[in-house]
Amino acid sequence: MINAVGREIPDALLVNGKEVYQGKNYMDGKYLHKAAPTTRRYEKPQESKIVATLADALKQCGAKDGMTFSFHHHLRDGDYVVNMVMKAAIEELGLKDLTIAATSLGSAHDPIADYIEEGKVIGIQTSGIRGRMGEVVSAGKLKTPAIIRSHGGRPRAIEAGEVHIDIAFVAAPTSDCVGNCRGIGGKSNCGSMGYAMTDAKYADHVVVVTDCLVDFPNMPASVEAIDVDAVVVVDSIGNPKKIASAAARISQNPRDLMMAENVAKVIASTPYFKDGFSFQTGVGGPSLAANLFLEKYMDERNIKMGWAIGGICGPMVELLKKGKVGKVIDVQDFDLDAVNSINQTPNHFEMSASQYANPANKGAFVNKLDFVVLAALEIDTGFNVNVLTGSDGVLRGAPGGHPDTAAGSKVCIIVTPLTRGRMATVCEKVVTVTTPGDCVDVLVTDYGIAVNPLRPDLIECLDNAGIPHVSIESLKEKAYSLVGRPDDLQWEDKVVAVLEARDGTILDVVRKIKPLSL
Amino acid sequence: MIRRPKPERFRLRRTMMFMNAQKPGLIKDAYIYGCDSIMLDLEDAVAENQKDAARFSLYHALTTIDYGNTEVIVRINGLDTPHWQEDIRVCVAGGADGIRIAKCESAQDVHTVEAAVEAAEKEFGVEVGRTLLMAALESPKGILNAYEICSASDRMFGVAISGGDFRKCMQTKFSPDGVDMLAARGQMLLAARAAGIQCFDTVFTDLDDNEGFKAEVLQNKAMGFDGKSLINPKQIRLVHEVFAPTEKEVKQAEAVVRAYKEQSAAGVGVFTVNGKMIDIAFIPGAERTLRLAKACGMYEGDLV
């Protein structure tokens, strides 16, 4: 069946009430029956929940074949926990047919690719998939199609019972002996633990893995002892160097700066740019640099930002400390400046993934956003964005909060160079639709700006401000004139990944790529 | 294949940005930042054993990339190297707008290059005289011979000082007030104006010193330079801002040119605009101001 973004979705996937994507806000007003977990009662007072090894914790939680284990990605490329847990489950306990439901996965998890190839891991549910895991899944080695969800789509799916977590593993920079966890105070700090929060509430069992045991009670806790079955103390949960960079520096790349300046110009041309406006930006080169230019416009017009959300990094904390933004609400921290600020700097708060972006709850922050500035691997002439598959068709990205913020915000700006090497970023048809075009409003490239024709109001804003803009078709033509028109990718029928829209409908599928051989 | 239009000897050249001709990622679209000219470099930026490779890259860049209205100049290797003759052949064959002669010290150097350029134009079927020249003065001798260099050829559109080498020769170093090169800059400007060609200042290399850069550009403008060589796109904006005319200057220039067109049609040679006596001698300056204003987005009329 063809969905609202023109993608063919195999009928075999449209079972158990699954529908194809119908357009923005299709699920609005419908009711949701939340799926409660089945959890063990611990009535008898216990001194401590510490168990000696991960294997012991797995056994205590009744780990068996076919289970779903969940993980969160705050330790990013420094994470040791996913590999550690899966090794214990598969190599020590001999478990198989396991599903990994992670908020995101990255190149730190390359070893999992082997478990996929051996058939021990048969399911992956995640936002991001990269590195070797992306390659083996793209090559059709995973037994069931990977399910890719946005950061808001995941808590929605968990609450709806579409993902049932048997055991959630919480990688905790600090924990006390009963499992009150925080993202600071240890040796592998990550700051916010927002993505772990929904998992801990909806999993049947919760195991905390920490490398820094602290005195009880570890407060204020991000994940609370009331939800935790066991605590395992390990030597190290991650490589601090790869968890949070020293500081997310604002790009000095002149191309990034030029685009960032245009992003700020576009923002400042709209009526939403007024005292108290709200804002989110990615940490990519030009997106982050937009902060810098935006500050100039804020100073010029003597206005302040009301609040900012998202993955947070130093430049935003800096604005908060300077009093130029009222509140920062934080689901993930990208650098040490942000890690050291959360819950320390006044008005810098932590939030859960659901609070951040879940479209099925009653008030996610993304739905109050004025502006979001986002990157893209590809954007097509229908303004559909791909942030999941490379132009070679291989999984190597993550929708993250992209679709959630794009749908919720009043103005969604995509900023990307027109080409990267020989890849046309602005193209005729994206490989995979991860954010539908009806959620994307403005495209800023190094070769010009295009506004989605669905937003005549914004076109008028740009015209009034004297900001030149062109059609997205002309940008696409320019891109192809530079790099040549790419050949169509060749696919097999086998679906290797299903991409859910944030509301749970099916937005697109990724099939097995047929590599070109000459 | 891209055929570039015939180069204009005197055009706006506020910003000339250097780019290593050997780096495909850089040269493919250096024009997007809006500099007036790009300077594809075969000289210092290219390692000695990559001079040949750089020419192949340069040829295909010149013939396939649409640089639009951005002028494309190539800096060739010095006359004391084994490279400059082939450099000239590739520039002419590829259709570069102009050639920058490195380490130029005499009118003879210009003549030597000019002869090779003319030979190449004939070899490749390019209109003789199409390829423009500019000279980089990098030594005290070059500065002392500035006038003969500036007036050595009808192909010469401008002259530039190259600070790095010049300071070494003078046993001095960069000074924030410009005193290290004040005399040389002055001498070169005098020579360029006397010969009726343009004059460009050297690069400012400390990309983190915004204040120092601004001070130098302000001094360049005050001294009468036409523009400046740059090493990074982020330097373009400031130069364009500093070199932009004031609104008052634009209004006056517009009034002068308009009045001149009306009065000369009526056969009047001398007239007054806003109380000032104007004759034909004021017109080139006023037109230059309007062209500059147009490039800066300050003037949209059709007088220039």
Next chain:
Amino acid sequence: MEILKSAAAGTLESSDAMVTVEPGEDGIQLELSSSVMNQYGRQIKATILETLERLDVTNAHVTVVDKGALDCTLKARVECAVFRSCDASSANIPWGGAIR
């Protein structure tokens, strides 16, 4: 042109390509790898073969490691490698002739 000895041109930087030519006897043997193989592999191969044909190279072993180079860069790298293999890369290049 006849490939007299092994020669290379280019780099492995993004947007560039590393081209190596070696003497061969049995026509053109092309080994191509590219970061944009699935979308541009056919076009890259065609560009390389056309360039070799223009240079009248009929026997060679050619290895291209492409990092997303544009056609104009691919041509420049192939040409330079071929001219280098004949020690003829530094002067009297047929600009606009075999090189175009």
